[in-house]
Amino acid sequence: MNTTKTSSIARVIRANRFAKECCEMVLECPGIAASAKPGQFVQMKAWEGSQPLLRRPISIAGVVDGSSLLLWIRIVGPGSRLITSKLPGDEIELIGPLGNGFKPPAKNEKVWMVAGTLGAAPLRFYSQLYGAGAECRFFYGGAASCDMEVVEDAEICRMNVCATTEDGSAGQKGLVTDILKPALDESPPDRIITCGPKGMMKAVAALAAAAGTKCDVSLDCFMACGFGACMGCAVPILDDGGKRYLHACSEGPVFDSAVIDWEAL
Amino acid sequence: MSNVDMTVRIGDLTLNNPVLVSSGTFGYGQEFADFIDLNKLGGIITKAITPKPRAGNPPPRIIETPAGVLNAIGLENCGLDVFIKDKLPYLKDLSSAIVVNVAGACESDYVEVVSSLSKEDGVDAFEINISCPNVKQGGIEFGTDAGRAGELVEKLRASTKLPLIIKLSPNVADVCEIAAGAEAAGADAFSLVNTYRGMAIDIAKERPVLGNKIGGLSGPAIKPLALYQVWKLYQSTKLPIIGMGGIMNHIDAIEFIYAGASAVSVGTANFIDPSASVKIVDGISTWLAEKSPRGFEYFIGRAHRT
Numbered sequence: 001m002n003t004t005k006t007s008s009i010a011r012v013i014r015a016n017r018f019a020k021e022c023c024e025m026v027l028e029c030p031g032i033a034a035s036a037k038p039g040q041f042v043q044m045k046a047w048e049g050s051q052p053l054l055r056r057p058i059s060i061a062g063v064v065d066g067s068s069l070l071l072w073i074r075i076v077g078p079g080s081r082l083i084t085s086k087l088p089g090d091e092i093e094l095i096g097p098l099g100n101g102f103k104p105p106a107k108n109e110k111v112w113m114v115a116g117t118l119g120a121a122p123l124r125f126y127s128q129l130y131g132a133g134a135e136c137r138f139f140y141g142g143a144a145s146c147d148m149e150v151v152e153d154a155e156i157c158r159m160n161v162c163a164t165t166e167d168g169s170a171g172q173k174g175l176v177t178d179i180l181k182p183a184l185d186e187s188p189p190d191r192i193i194t195c196g197p198k199g200m201m202k203a204v205a206a207l208a209a210a211a212g213t214k215c216d217v218s219l220d221c222f223m224a225c226g227f228g229a230c231m232g233c234a235v236p237i238l239d240d241g242g243k244r245y246l247h248a249c250s251e252g253p254v255f256d257s258a259v260i261d262w263e264a265l
Numbered sequence: 266m267s268n269v270d271m272t273v274r275i276g277d278l279t280l281n282n283p284v285l286v287s288s289g290t291f292g293y294g295q296e297f298a299d300f301i302d303l304n305k306l307g308g309i310i311t312k313a314i315t316p317k318p319r320a321g322n323p324p325p326r327i328i329e330t331p332a333g334v335l336n337a338i339g340l341e342n343c344g345l346d347v348f349i350k351d352k353l354p355y356l357k358d359l360s361s362a363i364v365v366n367v368a369g370a371c372e373s374d375y376v377e378v379v380s381s382l383s384k385e386d387g388v389d390a391f392e393i394n395i396s397c398p399n400v401k402q403g404g405i406e407f408g409t410d411a412g413r414a415g416e417l418v419e420k421l422r423a424s425t426k427l428p429l430i431i432k433l434s435p436n437v438a439d440v441c442e443i444a445a446g447a448e449a450a451g452a453d454a455f456s457l458v459n460t461y462r463g464m465a466i467d468i469a470k471e472r473p474v475l476g477n478k479i480g481g482l483s484g485p486a487i488k489p490l491a492l493y494q495v496w497k498l499y500q501s502t503k504l505p506i507i508g509m510g511g512i513m514n515h516i517d518a519i520e521f522i523y524a525g526a527s528a529v530s531v532g533t534a535n536f537i538d539p540s541a542s543v544k545i546v547d548g549i550s551t552w553l554a555e556k557s558p559r560g561f562e563y564f565i566g567r568a569h570r571t
Contacts, residue, residue, distance in 0.1 A: 005299040007539060045537065050332040050485040050513065055537060095539065222325045224334055224536040227299075229292040231312075231341050232327030244320040245341070250296075264323065 003035040003097055005227055012090045013068055020146035021075045022118060023084035030067040032096045036060050038125035039101030039218050039254040042069065043226040045093040046083040056080060057226055057249075059195070059218070060097065061121035062128045062155065069094075072121045072150070098226045099253045102193050102216055104130050110189040113159070114139045114180060114204050116196020120150045122218050123195060128155050136160060137183065141176030141200060145169035177203045184211040191216065194257075198265065205257035215257040219265075221248040236264035269553045271546075271561050273307070273528055275505045276428040276453030278390045280307035280362050280528060283561065284518065284546045287509050287532035288313055288366035288392060288432070289338060290483075293352040294359070300539035305546055307528060308362035310456075311352070313394050315368050316377045318344035323476035328465055333486030333511075334533050335463055337477035340368050345378055349385055357387025364430065368394040372417055376424050383425040390427050393418070393452075395443075396434030396459035408434040408459075411446030422451035430507060433457040435494050441501040448504055455498060456507035456530060458491045484533040485511040492524050499525025499566050513541065515548025522561075523568035 010029035018024035032042060043055035056079040062070035075081050086092055102122065105111050113123040113136065120140065126132065138159040140151050148170045151161050162179050163171030172179055177200070188211040194204045195218040208215035223233035228250035235246045237259045246252060246259075271282035285308040291297060294309045303309065321341025328335050343352065348365075356363045365388050369375045375393065382388045395408035395417065407417045414431070421429055431447045433440050435458040444455055460481025465474040473479070491510020498506055508526025511533065512518050518529040534541035553561055 007300055052329060053332055053334060053484055053533070053537065054329050222327050224327050224336070224533075225296075225539070227539065228296045229290060229539075230327060230336070230536055231289075231292075231321065231338050232336060234321060234324045234326050234341070236323065245324075 003037070005095060005098060006031050007093070007095045008032060009091050010069070010094045012086045012088050012092060013064075014088060015084065015086060018072060019117070019149040020144070023073045023075060025071045025073060025084065025086075026064050026068050027071065027092060027094065028068045029094055032094060033063045033067050033069050036063060036069065036097040037101035038129055039122045040097040040099050041226070041253065042071070042094045042096035043098060044083050046086050052079045054079075054224055055093075055095065055226065056083060057098070057223055059121045060125055062125045072118045074118050095226060099249055100251070102126055102218070102254050109191060111191050111193060112137045112139065112189040114176060114192055114194040114196070115150075116141045116176060116200040117143070117147050117150065119194070119196030119200075119218070120156060121195070123193060124153060124155050126193065127159060132159055134158060134160055137162065137189070139176050139180050139183070140164070140171070141166075141196065142170070143167065175203075176200060177207060180204065181207055184208070184213065188213045190214065194218070201257070202262045202265075205260070205262065208257065216254050217257045217260070218254045219248050219252055221253070223249050225249070236261040269550055269561070271550060271553065273561060275390070275430065275507065275528060278362055278428045278453075281360065282307040282546050282549070283522065283528035284542055284549065285310055285362075285364065285507060285528060285530040286535060286542050287530040288394065290532040290535045293348070293356070295352075295355050297535070297539050301543045304360045305543045306361040307546070308364050308389070309356065309359070310364040310366050310392050310530060311348075311356070312342050313340050313366045313368035314342055314345055314348050314378050314382075315340060316345050316374050318342065318347065325474060325476055328474050330463075330465065330482065331486060333482050333484035334536070335465055335475065335480040335482050336460070337475045337480035339477060345381055349381070353385060353387050362389040363387055364390045364392050366392045366394050366432070372420055375417060376420055379421050380424040383427055388427065390430055391421070391425065392430045392432050392456055393421060394432050394459075396432050396436075405434060408443060409437050411442045414443050415446035415450040418447045418450035418452050428453040430454040430456050432459055433498075434459050435490065436462045440494050440498055444498055444502055448502055452504065454505045454507060455502065456509065457498065458487070458494050458510045461487050461490065483511065485513055487511050488517060492520060495521055495526050496524040499569065512545070515545045515552060518545050518549060519552060519564070522564050523566070525566040525569065527562070527565050
């Protein structure tokens with residue numbers, strides 16, 4: 001996927017609190033919105049100076065009105081706090097679209113989605129762009145009921161959603177893999193696409209492998225540049241003729257789960 | 266842009282302007298082609314090249330620190346053959362100087378890369394990496410011992426007519442001593458600083474954050490330290506210096522020039538703003554046009570006159 005990467009200034013259209021310690025933002029950025037694909041991300045900066053120093057990589061959750069990006073951002077530190085404190089009309093620096101997205105569904109291919117909290121973002125975009133529809137099963141895992149706002153999103157609601165929470169305060173109590181496994185045992189799809197915490201994706205990849213189902217994962221890594229220059233976002237892979245790492249930004253962030261060395265990740 | 270002459274000479278190498286981009290922060294150049302016109306740069310210093318491909322260090326390889334970045338990439342690179350076949354053809358069509366950063370575990374590694382690439386079109390100079398803090402056998406032993414630095418440069422001098430820029434480590438008691446060894450052996454120029462050795466510890470996991478445990482610190486956090494090293498080396502060498510360490514804008518770059526750098530190299534800033542280097546070229550050009558009718562070289566080391 002060789003979309004041209006651009007460095008742009010985006011205008012905040014909307015910014016509202018979303019789920020637990022998260023923010024939903026809509027940023028007007030026609031260039032990136034026109035070419036973005038599900039699984040791709042943007043590198044964001046919303047401050048002057050060197051503190052924090054690096055941009056923050058954020059997965060694209062969708063396109064709004066053809067010219068704006070929808071982003072779901074978890075507030076975890078000073079960078080995400082500064083980004084999410086921007087108000088409508090403010091400007092944010094963006095580089096994107098970066099990375100390679102999920103493969104579009106092949107004709108008649110049955111794709112299921114498995115998300116952990118904000119890992120739902122690229123899967124939401126997949127549904128939006130490729131029209132996943134009601135026959136697509138969407139397995140969701142959150143920590144508690146406060147994470148359920150994600151699956152109340154109109155695009156996600158279109159799909160056949162099964163949700164779990166770890167504390168049982170909404171949906172079925174347990175982990176998302178607890179509901180995925182019996183579903184796979186019953187009738188596996190052609191492919192699973194998944195995004196969420198590393199432990200969850202590792203478990204999903206193992207279940208998919210056991211079921212003989214292809215599984216594409218979208219990984220989240222430390223990275224500096226986001227466009228292949230720093231080689232910081234190394235992803236260990238099962239030895240491929242001496243090659244031991246791929247790069248999340250330029251060769252991912254979406255990978256076939258079978259190539260990843262999960263023990264070394 | 267104004268028509269000021271920013272041409273600068275680094276030994277036998279002539280740069281269109283004094284702004285280069287640092288090894289390890291600019292990939293093999295093409296990664297930035299979507300963002301900038303690469304011909305606007307004075308020079309591109311490539312990712313370090315070793316005779317054989319290197320996989321690099323285990324992750325995490327990079328973390329943010331206050332106004333800085335700690336990295337331990339581990340000289341991951343495609344190796345000499347792939348560089349010649351896949352990377353150099355693109356670079357040689359550019360008007361910017363192409364400086365290949367060379368690393369190795371032993372003298373013969375450096376000699377192999379330098380002599381092979383000297384036969385290829387498109388390489389204008391070598392930057393000899395004797396200062397990588399992140400691999401056990403990545404040349405740092407040459408960069409911390411004046412005698413061994415001199416021996417290595419002597420061998421390389423016999424292997425190429427192209428300019429040899431020796432990239433110095435700040436992780437030594439006296440950078441001037443290492444430089445003197447290299448200068449006597451036939452080096453053409455110096456670049457400094459490479460990163461400062463550092464680390465971070467994850468107290469929840471009770472272990473170092475970086476997969477390699479230790480790394481190299483770059484970014485604005487090290488700028489005053491780097492500037493001092495350039496200042497100090499300028500007083501002890503006649504050779505030109507390419508100054509680097511935390512340069513984020515043209516003001517930072519001009520500080521290095523006043524300290525004694527004939528050219529500057531932009532590193533970590535490329536990660537944050539892929540057009541930072543070109544903005545610095547434009548900034549220096551505007552500054553020079555406003556500052557004085559004198560040429561650029563008048564300002565090199567100017568802060569030493571007081």
